[in-house]
Amino acid sequence: MTRADRPTIRDVARAAGVSKGTVSFALNGRPGVSEDTRERILTAALELGWTPSTKARALSVSRSFAVGLVLAREPELLGADPFFPAFIAGVERTLSDRGQALVLQVVPESEEEAGYRRLAGTGRVDGVFLLDLRVDDPRIALLEELGLPAVSIARPDGPSEFPAVLVDDRPGIAAAVRHLAELGHRHIAHIAGPAHFLHGSRRRRAFEEALAEAGLPAGPVVEADFSAAGGAAATREVLATGVTAIVYSNDLMAIAGLSVAVELGVAVPAELSVTGFDNTDLAAYVTPPLTSVRTDPYLWGRKASEALLDLIDGRTVDDVPVPAAQLVIRASTAPPPPGVRTETP
Amino acid sequence: MTRADRPTIRDVARAAGVSKGTVSFALNGRPGVSEDTRERILTAALELGWTPSTKARALSVSRSFAVGLVLAREPELLGADPFFPAFIAGVERTLSDRGQALVLQVVPESEEEAGYRRLAGTGRVDGVFLLDLRVDDPRIALLEELGLPAVSIARPDGPSEFPAVLVDDRPGIAAAVRHLAELGHRHIAHIAGPAHFLHGSRRRRAFEEALAEAGLPAGPVVEADFSAAGGAAATREVLATGVTAIVYSNDLMAIAGLSVAVELGVAVPAELSVTGFDNTDLAAYVTPPLTSVRTDPYLWGRKASEALLDLIDGRTVDDVPVPAAQLVIRASTAPPPPGVRTETP
DNA sequence: GTTTCGATTCAAACCGGTTTAGTAAATCCG
DNA sequence: CGGATTTACTAAACCGGTTTGAATCGAAAC
Numbered sequence: 093m094t095r096a097d098r099p100t101i102r103d104v105a106r107a108a109g110v111s112k113g114t115v116s117f118a119l120n121g122r123p124g125v126s127e128d129t130r131e132r133i134l135t136a137a138l139e140l141g142w143t144p145s146t147k148a149r150a151l152s153v154s155r156s157f158a159v160g161l162v163l164a165r166e167p168e169l170l171g172a173d174p175f176f177p178a179f180i181a182g183v184e185r186t187l188s189d190r191g192q193a194l195v196l197q198v199v200p201e202s203e204e205e206a207g208y209r210r211l212a213g214t215g216r217v218d219g220v221f222l223l224d225l226r227v228d229d230p231r232i233a234l235l236e237e238l239g240l241p242a243v244s245i246a247r248p249d250g251p252s253e254f255p256a257v258l259v260d261d262r263p264g265i266a267a268a269v270r271h272l273a274e275l276g277h278r279h280i281a282h283i284a285g286p287a288h289f290l291h292g293s294r295r296r297r298a299f300e301e302a303l304a305e306a307g308l309p310a311g312p313v314v315e316a317d318f319s320a321a322g323g324a325a326a327t328r329e330v331l332a333t334g335v336t337a338i339v340y341s342n343d344l345m346a347i348a349g350l351s352v353a354v355e356l357g358v359a360v361p362a363e364l365s366v367t368g369f370d371n372t373d374l375a376a377y378v379t380p381p382l383t384s385v386r387t388d389p390y391l392w393g394r395k396a397s398e399a400l401l402d403l404i405d406g407r408t409v410d411d412v413p414v415p416a417a418q419l420v421i422r423a424s425t426a427p428p429p430p431g432v433r434t435e436t437p
Numbered sequence: 438m439t440r441a442d443r444p445t446i447r448d449v450a451r452a453a454g455v456s457k458g459t460v461s462f463a464l465n466g467r468p469g470v471s472e473d474t475r476e477r478i479l480t481a482a483l484e485l486g487w488t489p490s491t492k493a494r495a496l497s498v499s500r501s502f503a504v505g506l507v508l509a510r511e512p513e514l515l516g517a518d519p520f521f522p523a524f525i526a527g528v529e530r531t532l533s534d535r536g537q538a539l540v541l542q543v544v545p546e547s548e549e550e551a552g553y554r555r556l557a558g559t560g561r562v563d564g565v566f567l568l569d570l571r572v573d574d575p576r577i578a579l580l581e582e583l584g585l586p587a588v589s590i591a592r593p594d595g596p597s598e599f600p601a602v603l604v605d606d607r608p609g610i611a612a613a614v615r616h617l618a619e620l621g622h623r624h625i626a627h628i629a630g631p632a633h634f635l636h637g638s639r640r641r642r643a644f645e646e647a648l649a650e651a652g653l654p655a656g657p658v659v660e661a662d663f664s665a666a667g668g669a670a671a672t673r674e675v676l677a678t679g680v681t682a683i684v685y686s687n688d689l690m691a692i693a694g695l696s697v698a699v700e701l702g703v704a705v706p707a708e709l710s711v712t713g714f715d716n717t718d719l720a721a722y723v724t725p726p727l728t729s730v731r732t733d734p735y736l737w738g739r740k741a742s743e744a745l746l747d748l749i750d751g752r753t754v755d756d757v758p759v760p761a762a763q764l765v766i767r768a769s770t771a772p773p774p775p776g777v778r779t780e781t782p
Numbered sequence: 783g784t785t786t787c788g789a790t791t792c793a794a795a796c797c798g799g800t801t802t803a804g805t806a807a808a809t810c811c812g
Numbered sequence: 813c814g815g816a817t818t819t820a821c822t823a824a825a826c827c828g829g830t831t832t833g834a835a836t837c838g839a840a841a842c
Contacts (some may be wrong), residue, residue, distance in 0.1 A: 100828055111792045116830055126790065147561040148828030151797050158540070167526035167735060172718045174516030177543075181512035184543040188552075193561055196541045198522075198529040207533075213442075214491040216538055222531065254472040269464070320722040348722035355724065373517045377665040377693035378723075379700065390512060429658075445798055456822045461800055469819060495800030496827050 099140040107136040113398040119144070158193040159183075159400055162215035165224065170342050171316060173373050175389045179245075182393020183221070190401055205234060211278035212238040215430035218404045221245065221396055222254065225290040228298040241398040246394055247291060247411065255376035255409040257267060257396045261291055261369070262298035264385035265339065269302035271383070271419055272337045275427045277365060280311045281335040283326045283345055285318050295341045295369070311335060316345055323348040331356060336364060336428035343384055345373050350424070371420050381421035387417045443542050444485040445565040452481040464489070464774045503538040504528075504745055505562035510569065514663060517689050519717050520734045525588075527738020528566070535746055557583040563749045566590065566741055567599065570635040579712040590637060591755065600754040602741045603689060606636055606714075607643035609730035609762035613712040614647035616728070616764055617682045620772045622710060625656045626680040628690055630663050640686045640714070655681060658724055661690055676701060681709060681773035688713035688729055692725040695723060695769070706771035716765050725768035732762045751753065 101298035105115045110129060118125045118133040125133075129279055150156055161180070163170060170176055187194055195217050199207040208231065211217050222231060222244035232252045236240045247256040272280055283298040285292030296313055303311055312333045323345025330338060331352070341348035346368035351368065352358055358364050368375055371386035397410045403409045450460045455474060456728060460530040463470045463478040470478075495501055506525070508515060525539065532539055540562050547758035553576065556562050564586035567576060570593055577597045580587045592601040617625055627644040630637030640657055649658055657678045661667035668690025675683060676697070685691035691713035695705055703709050705725055713720055740757045748754045 098558075101830095103826075112829080113793080113831075114791060124790065143558045143792095145496075145828055146561055147492070147499070147501065147795095149830080150492040151490075151496045151799085152828080152830045154492070154797070167523045168519075168718055169527070170522035171519030173522075174513075176522065177515035177518075178512045179542045181515070182540065184541070188542070188544070188555070191559075194541045196529070196539045197533070198526045211444075213488045214489055214536075245823085270635070273681065320719045324722050344719065347719060349722040351722050351726075373513055374665045374689065374692060374719075377669050377696050379696040381696075400554070417794080446799075447801095457799080458801075458823080459821060462821090464801085469820060474820080490798055493827095494800080495796080496829085497800045499827065 098145070099142045100140070100145070102320075103140055104137045104142050107140060108133045113281075148349070154215075155404075156216055156218050157191060158195050159187065159397065159404075160180045160195045160197060160208075160211045160220040160225070162197045162199065162204060162207040162211065162220065164199055164201045164207070165347060166201075167198070170320065174370060175387075179393040179396075182390040182395075183397045185399040186401070192397075192401065196264040204231070207240065207424050208234055208240070212240045212334075215433065219243070219400045221400065222248075226247075226289055227293060228291070241400065241403045243396045243403065245396060245410075246294075249290060251300050254400050255411055256401060257392050257399065257412045257414060258415060259387075259392055260416065261295050261385075261387075262301075264369065264387070264419065265295050265341075266302040266305075267417075267419040268339050268369075268383070268385060269299060269306060271421065271425060272339070272365055272367070273306035275309060275337075275365065275425060276430050277337040278308055279333075279335040280308065280337045280339060281330040282313045282335065283313060283314055283323060283330065283338060283340045283349070285341045287315055292341065298303040298341055299357075316325070316341075317370045318345065319340050320344050320348040324352050327352040328356075331358060331364075337366070337425070339367050341369050343370045343372040345376065346382055346384070346424075347372075347378050350380075350382070350414065361424050363429050365428070367419075367425060367426040375420075376422065383422045383425040384420050385417045386420050388414070391415075438465035439472060443490070444487045444489070445490070448485055448708050449482045449487050450477065452485060453478040460773065474772050481618045499560075500749075501561055501563050502536060503540050503562050504532065504742065505540045505542060505553075505556045505565040505566070506747075507549060507552040507565065508541070508543045508568070509546045509552070509557065511546075515543070517664065517693065518687075519715060523734040524568075524738040525739075527735040528742045529738075530679075530735075531739050531742040531746065537742075539747065549576070553579055553583065553585070557585045558607055564588070564745045566745065568594075570594075571633050571680075572635055572638060573726060574635070586748045588741045588748065588754075589740060591639075594635060600744050600756055602737050602744065602757045602759060604732075604737055604759060605761065606640050606730075606732075607646075609714065609732070609764065610640050610643040610686075611647040611650075612762075613684050613714075613728070613730060614766040615651060616766065616770060617684070617710055618653060618772060619713070620682075620710065621683040622773050623653055624652065624678075624680040625682045626675040626678065627656060627658045628675060628694070629658055629670060629683045630686045632660055637686065648779060652704075661686075662732070663687050663690065665689050667691040669697050672697040673701075676703060676709075682711070682770070683709065684712050686714050688715045688717040690728060691727055691729070691769075692719065692723050695725075695727070702778075710770040710773070711722040712770060712772075720765075724768060728767045729765050730762045731765050733759070 105112045118130045195209045219241035222242050242254045245258045246259045284296040287293045314326040317328040327349035368382045368384035371384040375382040375384045398408045450457045463475045542552045567587050567589035589601045591604045629641040632638045659671040662672040672694035681693045713727045713729035716729040720727040720729045744754050
């Protein structure tokens with residue numbers, strides 16, 4: 093084991109012939125150190141290969157130099173969702189530049205609160221991300237109580253003192269509905285995510301509003317759980333109502349839905365049009381290639397972490413706008429079959 | 438902001454009428470504290486709601502109480518791979534019980550070494566996981582140089598002083614090949630992962646050996662990159678060689694391959710059998726449902742983190758056996774078409 | 783020639799734990 | 813009963829940084 097005992101600030105001080113305090117000042121670019129002492133200290137530090145000990149800095153300035161992410165989803169759902177890795181990659185992009193670390197916590201849903209408390213209580217992180225917002229999310233009050241800075245992805249429905257990255261799924265859903273309406277569909281269904289999730293209920297509302305705006309009758313909405321199994325079951329249910337198009341709230345369910353259609357002998361897109369959400373890697377490689385809504389979780393991760401770090405540093409932070417999601421049209425959408433009945437169901 | 442300034446060990450000491458040292462002893466269950474003082478200290482700590490400061494403990498015992506995971510894959514690939522979330526969930530399962538945290542680092546492949554150095558240099562973690570082993574993986578020497586304990590997923594090909602979770606993909610691949618052989622296939626192809634990855638090359642070798650063992654001629658092997666796009670391209674290439682079955686090294690490529698088959702008018706499983714690897718959530722919900730190899734990354738995560746924590750605590754740790762992967766047979770595999778030529782290609 | 787001032791620098795305190803050395807009282811033992 | 817242990821506890825040092833208050837110095841001001 094190469095345990096050459098990392099040099100401390102004391103070693104640097106000795107090497108440069110100054111006191112610890114001066115070294116600290118010099119290395120942090122504070123005024124009050126003459127130019128040549130600073131120079132001498134810097135080269136000494138470099139020669140010794142000195143790196144500041146995060147542990148020691150953390151204790152003395154009572155900061156952790158880390159931010160936290162608590163994931164309360166089931167591992168299977170996490171695995172199927174391309175959101176997290178991309179988001180985390182974006183987060184890292186910002187964090188590593190600023191010398192911060194990401195502390196991840198994956199917990200069963202029942203232990204979510206405990207997860208945040210643990211993170212805060214042991215002082216492991218200086219702030220957290222708030223993902224998968226729920227309707228009237230109890231975590232907002234919790235984090236305010238804990239005094240833990242946070243940045244949420246999407247603006248919560250209730251009051252929140254925390255800045256948000258203004259992710260808005262509604263234009264994406266609206267674009268999908270508009271696209272289908274323009275193709276001539278009049279009977280469109282929506283397979284929604286769980287209603288207690290803000291994105292679940294918001295996408296649903298966006299769907300309903302977009303239908304109304306297009307002058308179409310309300311369509312059936314089935315709530316599913318974002319999983320392939322859930323999507324398949326919901327698809328069966330919805331196909332019985334005789335719709336000609338389905339707007340799914342994620343790609344995974346849409347892809348499962350494609351299979352159900354094949355199984356039931358419903359041709360896509362000739363008899364049924366289908367749109368997904370997320371624009372997964374796989375979307376372009378299923379049969380038929382899936383029309384989907386492209387989002388940019390990598391960007392959200394970057395923006396969210398920039399905002400969070402600024403917030404932690406005590407700067408005032410406004411909500412962060414991000415570009416609207418884009419509809420990516422592929423072969424799973426087409427005009428409805430000609431003979432289809434046009435009266436409302 | 439509820440900043441009631443968390444109580445320190447000093448406050449507990451004062452409340453219990455003893456010295457800091459005694460409190461520390463009492464709370465760590467060390468001998469040398471009488472039963473009723475211990476009692477008194479414990480209730481005092483409880484009443485004050487005291488939690489030890491990780492920062493302070495970290496500094497004084499020079500441990501971070503955290504382990505690291507460096508992910509050097511592209512975010513898109515990460516997003517498509519259900520391995521990571523499941524693995525991480527398993528890791529967390531162990532860590533949270535033992536009061537440890539997981540520090541994640543997602544870096545471009547070119548900065549992988551820097552990632553480990555950063556983690557070690559700033560003393561952020563006490564050990565790391567070694568995933569996605571490569572052939573002659575340079576990280577092993579690097580970590581030994583850095584003196585950072587590690588546990589690898591799968592045993593490296595070269596020498597390594599680190600314990601490994603003995604994940605072995607070979608039985609899974611072998612089972613797939615055997616299954617296809619038993620169905621009567623004689624011309625089987627393999628779409629492999631990148632050869633510089635140990636799992637990529639091992640699955641490939643397992644494929645070749647299993648063919649030989651079944652008395653079958655060598656089949657075409659195409660190296661792809663685990664992505665849907667790569668899988669689709671490789672499938673086109675391989676279908677031109679007239680095989681009746683394809684063993685894919687992951688589900689994502691297999692699912693993309695299914696679409697290519699549809700597109701080329703090749704019926705699955707009537708004319709072409711297909712097997713995946715990973716047994717993704719989606720595998721059961723594509724058309725036809727995908728025969729795949731079920732692995733258990735959640736378990737690996739649990740085992741790996743147990744081993745890593747033991748290693749960090751200075752216990753000697755042996756390689757950890759895990760159950761072999763199981764073949765899950767679904768509808769994407771069937772006997773080859775009757776008229777197929779049986780001579781070697 | 784003092785006085786004053788700003789620029790440098792240092793010594794010491796501090797963050798909140800753990801750990802060691804040392805002390806006083808209780809217990810053991812012959 | 814007196815010395816040797818043992819037990820229960822305290823005070824202080826330590827981990828490696830940051831930060832404060834005071835000391836030192838040369839130069840400008842009076």
